[in-house]
Amino acid sequence: MTSSSAVLELANISKVFGGVEALRDVDFALAAGEIHGLIGENGAGKSTLMKIIAGVHAEYEGTMRLGGAVVRFRSARDARDAGIGMVHQELSVVPDLTVAENVFLGAQPTGRLGLVDWRRMRREADDHLRGLGIAVNPGASMGSLPLGLQQLVELSRVLFSGARTIILDEPTSALSPPEVERLFGVLERLRQAGRSIIFISHFLDDVLRIADLVTVLRNGRRVATAAAAEIDKRWVIERMIGSTHDQLEESYTGEIRLESRPDAPLVLDAKGLASGRAYRDVDLQVRAGEILGVYGFMGCGQLELARTLFGKLAADRGTIRIGGRPAHLRSTAAARRAGIAFVPESRRSMLFAHEPIYKNMSISILSRLSRLMLKPTLERRIARERVAGLHIRPPSVESPLGTLSGGNQQKVGLAKWLTFPPKVLVLSEPTRGMDVGAKSDVVRIVRGLRDQGIGILVVSTEPETVLALADRILVMKKGAITHEFASEAVSKDRLLAVA
Amino acid sequence: MTTEETGTAPTARAVGMLGWLRNQLRNIAPFLTLLFLVVFFALASSSFATLDNLSNILTQISVTAIMAVGLTFVILCAEIDLSVASVANATGIIVAFFTLQDASVNIANLPLPGAAAIGLALLSCFVIGWVTAFGITWIGIPSFIMTLAMLEIGAGISAMLVRGQIAYAVPSLVNTLGSGSLGRVPWIIIVAAATLAIGHVVLTYTRFGRYVYMVGGNREAAEYSGVNVRAIIAAVMVISAVCSGIAGMLGVAHFGSAQQDEFDNYLLDSISAVVVGGTSLFGGQGGIPNTIVGLFVLGVLNNGLDHINIDSFLKILIRGLILLAALIINVYAQRLRAARPLA
Numbered sequence: 001m002t003s004s005s006a007v008l009e010l011a012n013i014s015k016v017f018g019g020v021e022a023l024r025d026v027d028f029a030l031a032a033g034e035i036h037g038l039i040g041e042n043g044a045g046k047s048t049l050m051k052i053i054a055g056v057h058a059e060y061e062g063t064m065r066l067g068g069a070v071v072r073f074r075s076a077r078d079a080r081d082a083g084i085g086m087v088h089q090e091l092s093v094v095p096d097l098t099v100a101e102n103v104f105l106g107a108q109p110t111g112r113l114g115l116v117d118w119r120r121m122r123r124e125a126d127d128h129l130r131g132l133g134i135a136v137n138p139g140a141s142m143g144s145l146p147l148g149l150q151q152l153v154e155l156s157r158v159l160f161s162g163a164r165t166i167i168l169d170e171p172t173s174a175l176s177p178p179e180v181e182r183l184f185g186v187l188e189r190l191r192q193a194g195r196s197i198i199f200i201s202h203f204l205d206d207v208l209r210i211a212d213l214v215t216v217l218r219n220g221r222r223v224a225t226a227a228a229a230e231i232d233k234r235w236v237i238e239r240m241i242g243s244t245h246d247q248l249e250e251s252y253t254g255e256i257r258l259e260s261r262p263d264a265p266l267v268l269d270a271k272g273l274a275s276g277r278a279y280r281d282v283d284l285q286v287r288a289g290e291i292l293g294v295y296g297f298m299g300c301g302q303l304e305l306a307r308t309l310f311g312k313l314a315a316d317r318g319t320i321r322i323g324g325r326p327a328h329l330r331s332t333a334a335a336r337r338a339g340i341a342f343v344p345e346s347r348r349s350m351l352f353a354h355e356p357i358y359k360n361m362s363i364s365i366l367s368r369l370s371r372l373m374l375k376p377t378l379e380r381r382i383a384r385e386r387v388a389g390l391h392i393r394p395p396s397v398e399s400p401l402g403t404l405s406g407g408n409q410q411k412v413g414l415a416k417w418l419t420f421p422p423k424v425l426v427l428s429e430p431t432r433g434m435d436v437g438a439k440s441d442v443v444r445i446v447r448g449l450r451d452q453g454i455g456i457l458v459v460s461t462e463p464e465t466v467l468a469l470a471d472r473i474l475v476m477k478k479g480a481i482t483h484e485f486a487s488e489a490v491s492k493d494r495l496l497a498v499a
Numbered sequence: 500m501t502t503e504e505t506g507t508a509p510t511a512r513a514v515g516m517l518g519w520l521r522n523q524l525r526n527i528a529p530f531l532t533l534l535f536l537v538v539f540f541a542l543a544s545s546s547f548a549t550l551d552n553l554s555n556i557l558t559q560i561s562v563t564a565i566m567a568v569g570l571t572f573v574i575l576c577a578e579i580d581l582s583v584a585s586v587a588n589a590t591g592i593i594v595a596f597f598t599l600q601d602a603s604v605n606i607a608n609l610p611l612p613g614a615a616a617i618g619l620a621l622l623s624c625f626v627i628g629w630v631t632a633f634g635i636t637w638i639g640i641p642s643f644i645m646t647l648a649m650l651e652i653g654a655g656i657s658a659m660l661v662r663g664q665i666a667y668a669v670p671s672l673v674n675t676l677g678s679g680s681l682g683r684v685p686w687i688i689i690v691a692a693a694t695l696a697i698g699h700v701v702l703t704y705t706r707f708g709r710y711v712y713m714v715g716g717n718r719e720a721a722e723y724s725g726v727n728v729r730a731i732i733a734a735v736m737v738i739s740a741v742c743s744g745i746a747g748m749l750g751v752a753h754f755g756s757a758q759q760d761e762f763d764n765y766l767l768d769s770i771s772a773v774v775v776g777g778t779s780l781f782g783g784q785g786g787i788p789n790t791i792v793g794l795f796v797l798g799v800l801n802n803g804l805d806h807i808n809i810d811s812f813l814k815i816l817i818r819g820l821i822l823l824a825a826l827i828i829n830v831y832a833q834r835l836r837a838a839r840p841l842a
Binding site for chain 2: 310312331332333335336337341342344348349350351352353354355359363364366367370371372373374416
């Protein structure tokens with residue numbers, strides 16, 4: 001990474017948000033034909049750095065050079081015109097349009113009279129996709145494609161619009177292993193074609209495999225840059241976290257001994273559940289004091305299964321028994337009364353951002369606290385106990401929830417079910433998007449609940465989450481349960497091998 | 500830990516002050532508007548700021564106030580009810596239909612004892628509310644369209660019962676509450692104040708009221724907290740219909756007649772009162788105190804414009820402009836809140 005060969009070079013970049021330092025003196029260089037991995041915990045400054053490169057943040061200190069010339073982008077459009085493209089984790093494809101239309105989005109070729117030249121558009125889109133080694137029919141509707149292909153079409157659109165430097169934000173988070181292979185194949189071609197790629201990811205194995213160089217950020221500073229071939233995961237984690245806070249990550253990679261409890265009473269017993277195209281023939285048992293993990297790739301049905309268990313998504317067939325009694329989960333209210341609690345994967349659908357913490361916590365137990373009139377003093381007292389018990393910051397029950405950090409919001413989402421412990425607690429992606437510290441907090445809290453005798457079901461698309469929490473693991477594949485791990489040793493490799 | 504607390508407290512407070520001002524925009528703006536209007540009319544007209552005129556204003560806003568209570572519940576849930584005036588009209592006509600009319604009134608009505616007439620009228624608006632609730636929650640019709648249909652159905656019921664005629668007699672209880680006085684205070688003001696008070700207590704101090712705010716604040720989160728969202732929305736639609744029905748019965752007594760289309764202005768007035776008062780059109784924020792301020796803004800405006808020399812056609816335009824300004828503030832206040840940094 002000598003500065004002469006760099007196509008993009010950032011020097012001494014600093015950025016302050018309202019008195020908080022997001023970046024401090026960060027240097028970053030990207031050569032032609034290089035894939036550069038960018039790694040850091042949440043809040044380390046990855047997004048801020050990328051937003052500066054992509055022209056979203058125009059105010060910053062330091063200099064940015066593109067092809068040797070100093071540039072300062074005033075807008076995202078400036079950056080795009082200069083050949084910098086970005087593929088976000090949340091794709092911005094238009095599902096109702098065809099693949100070709102998505103490739104040409106906003107720049108359809110027109111003939112005379114300004115009409116869209118459909119034939120030419122299809123032909124050129126086909127050539128372009130072929131050139132990248134992406135096998136997809138340009139006439140297919142975007143929404144009918146699997147997520148991995150949609151992502152590749154979006155990547156090809158960014159390339160087609162002239163980008164020579166591409167930023168990929170968490171490109172592998174929702175991809176199955178074969179889809180990751182296909183993406184890496186395309187990136188390999190781009191590398192050979194001399195394009196430069198910044199690859200941001202939490203998935204260290206993926207970064208180390210594909211990247212030439214890896215830069216680690218911590219607390220807004222660049223702590224290391226090294227050739228990917230010369231380092232390993234442990235090296236990266238040490239620099240990312242900055243201390244020996246890595247027992248948790250360690251436990252993901254090593255073998256885990258599952259301790260099942262076959263003698264405890266069943267709290268959840270589901271038989272023959274099926275719902276549309278989402279999942280079928282699901283038999284599932286959770287015992288008191290057990291954490292059952294259900295792992296599967298995105299779209300394999302486990303997230304929908306969790307919704308069914310909380311009465312949000314109707315099952316077409318099958319029976320559910322809670323604590324031995326048949327349960328008819330016609331609504332979420334019925335599920336709550338039957339003794340089921342649910343924490344969804346997105347914070348937006350779990351919390352009331354503008355309401356104070358105590359109202360967020362009491363909403364799920366109001367019917368147990370009062371019949372007609374509210375008891376705000378009792379609500380506040382209960383909330384204070386939870387806030388203290390879970391170390392929620394700030395420790396004030398009056399703060400609007402939206403002012404808390406993501407990890408603390410997640411804790412509130414859990415806390416609202418704890419005052420009257422449910423029989424079954426269903427957690428969907430309980431640690432998604434969390435840094436290592438917040439993850440270990442959640443793991444500790446959930447294990448505490450298990451030890452109180454609650455039956456816990458954890459559904460996730462992240463192997464790490466299931467491995468860190470579960471006493472027993474079911475693997476779901478394309479809507480059906482395909483494998484069970486119980487009373488045996490399991491590792492990420494073995495889990496991925498059967499998924 | 501102590502350093503952390505002392506360190507963050509001042510900044511938290513500074514952010515809190517700014518946040519408080521932003522949050523209060525929707526409450527402060529209507530209040531300042533009201534203050535401005537009162538001062539303006541008091542200076543412009545000597546007959547405005549009198550005790551008699553205050554009583555006028557209160558009487559004038561009473562019927563709207565009763566309807567606006569139900570609408571406040573509905574709008575707090577981020578729904579809308581366009582059928583309020585129509586349901587009021589239908590209920591007023593139904594209570595007259597079941598009352599013995601003067602021989603000169605050419606309506607084929609069914610005279611019943613007063614209590615039965617009132618009971619049937621209340622039952623009618625309750626049933627209308629349930630139909631609305633059923634359409635919205637079980638069938639899944641958006642409230643905007645569902646209540647538009649109910650507006651037409653209410654108008655149809657009114658038309659069928661009076662067939663272009665005018666009825667005058669209503670049960671004596673309705674007559675007293677609509678046009679009688681307790682001492683010097685008109686009963687209709689007392690009923691309106693009581694309805695507002697009950698609405699406020701229900702919204703602020705009961706479990707149901709909390710659910711209304713939470714459903715309006717984030718419907719999905721309410722559902723994932725095990726709240727029966729459909730039941731809450733059904734309930735607010737029924738409450739709105741019953742409030743409208745009560746307003747309709749008293750209104751008929753207050754106006755002295757029951758006829759087609761006599762509540763037409765009240766739809767816009769009651770929605771305006773709630774929105775001008777600062778209750779969020781997106782649900783979850785606001786309440787009866789806001790609605791009271793909104794009612795006074797509209798009441799003072801309507802009344803005050805009569806006290807100064809102004810083209811009566813211009814009055815309509817001014818009301819429209821005030822409503823537009825309130826809508827802008829409403830949406831702007833929402834955006835300010837949404838834009839608040841989530842640290």
